[in-house]
Amino acid sequence: MEPAATTNSGNPLRKIIHIDMDAFYASVEQRDFPQYRGKPIAVGGSPTGRGVVATASYEARKYGVKSAMSSAKAIQLCPQLIFVRPRFDVYKTVSSQIRDIFRRYTDIIEPLSLDEAFLDVTVDKQQIGSAMDIAGRIKAAIRDELHLTASAGVSVNKFVAKIASDINKPDGITFIGPSKVETFINNLPVEKFFGVGRVTAAKMQRMQLFTGADLKKLTEDELVRHFGKTGRFFYQIVRGIDDRQVQPHRETKSLGPEDTFTKDLTEMEDMYAELERIGETVCTRLEKKQLKGRTLTLKVKFADFTQLTRNYSFLHPVGDLNTITGTAIELLNKLEMQGKAVRLLGISLSNFGEREVVRRPGYPEQLELFPLT
Structure with missing residues (x-):
């Protein structure tokens, strides 16, 4: 046999x-x-x-x-x-x-x-x-x-x-089919890989990495050095290795990274770029666990070590990069920064599942995704 x-x-x-x-x-x-x-x-x-x-x-x-x-x-x-x-x-x-x-x-x-x-x-x-x-x-x-x-x-x-x-x-x-997977991934543009947004795609392209075949040329250590823990995910995926099971039940409560910067950020454009990079990591982790969430939390720590968090509650679960980074940037824009330098930014997603969010009128940290007007 x-x-x-x-x-x-x-x-x-x-x-x-x-x-x-x-x-x-x-x-x-x-x-x-x-x-x-x-x-x-x-x-x-x-x-x-x-x-x-x-x-x-x-x-x-x-x-x-x-x-x-x-x-x-x-x-x-x-x-x-x-x-x-x-x-x-x-x-x-x-x-x-x-x-x-x-x-x-x-x-x-x-x-x-x-x-x-x-x-x-x-x-x-x-x-x-x-x-x-x-x-x-x-x-x-x-x-x-x-x-x-x-x-x-x-x-x-x-x-x-x-x-x-x-x-x-x-x-x-x-x-x-199984005989086509390798060719399919080899030809897949890097921006099609889950969690690869504009920042990471631009970095890959500067490194002359345009397709899965290009990514496959790098060792796992090289991918980790350039792209952090996500590099391990890239290393496996470009080789067609994805043994995640279809899981009817999930128990993850929240998910999301944060980064402390070696130099405090003072320019909003730099903060936007960091949020997009962090958002890419969030999306990669969501993809690995096959999750979407209804509550996004932005964490900001200033140079004087004071800290703020702001939440955004969606009416439906989300997990795509544009929504996550766009929401985080909108939350950041609504903060009263008063010229403060930022030493840490973080994005997390929670409230996984499908229950409809109950709106609380006047709740100060909840943005309005679907206005009534």
């Missing part, structure tokens, strides 16, 4: 599907309200220019409108943009219906948020065998029963499956 196929780390091959709903909140609104169909809409934000866009329809995305963008910027890009108040009770109900579809095929489901999840179908309930077939059936059920579309990535590990689900959006399906 031939031995079972294995990954680069020697473990048996798995069949992993990453399902990502297409413009989920906006698509639900367009499904439920015919007047929004075919038009550029943004869930969240405000026509007055206050607030932040949670999700934009694909009609709006053609103009450059995207999630985590300020309403003012969105209006500038698309003056005819229609702002829609979020209905999280509805989104949660639809998300539960999507999970019911998943459970027809496997109970090994790891939700990342209301609109995306990993599924391990190495052994599936209906004994279909083909992960691509299962992904296709799930997409068809979501379309036929819920009148929404989803994109799917299918591969042997979480990292590749998640990236694959974004390749043919919307309503796409992408399979990266």
